[in-house]
Amino acid sequence: DVKVTQSSRYLVKRTGEKVFLECVQDMDHENMFWYRQDPGLGLRLIYFSYDVKMKEKGDIPEGYSVSREKKERFSLILESASTNQTSMYLCASSPIGGTNYGYTFGSGTRLTVV
């Protein structure tokens, strides 16, 4: 069964900590995405990558960075966590041209910053 795996389901971090969220896909997809989901706001795109070592800013990149050293792995980094980054974080992947045909999502990481 093909899948996107996010390393943690739940995380609690302190304000100012550096936080790493990891995502691995086993479908050999070129494209990978990080979204955050907040009630009433839907999913908002933080960063995406269409190739190894490539990254593009999404709609809300401030306070985040990403790393893609291998095709199957896409990491989201919160350089200095703040309480307004408390959210559900979702990783997704798709093949080239896959935007028109759907994404595969991970189960999400619920991050709480205290």
Added chain:
Amino acid sequence: TQLLEQSPQFLSIQEGENLTVYCNSSSVFSSLQWYRQEPGEGPVLLVTVVTGGEVKKLKRLTFQFGDARKDSSLHITAAQPGDTGLYLCAGASDYKLSFGAGTTVTVRA
């Protein structure tokens, strides 16, 4: 401001009733997708519609893409408790998906 507006935001119905969820935008999309998300899980793709006016059926679910490729609807016939979830529409333009805020559907037994 949401690029895609979904309505209603919440919907609670009795088992066996029908329901329709709407997804509207002023933007034109190359395709529109519907996902269902259950609590604690990521969204799961239900369908993709690509052609203006296209209608797709998935068992009791019917999806329609507007002629101008700006809007879509999801109709569920004879809803069942297993249909409960958050329904999200997403429009594809360029290389990105933009999501609506979602419609929470609750089907009571």
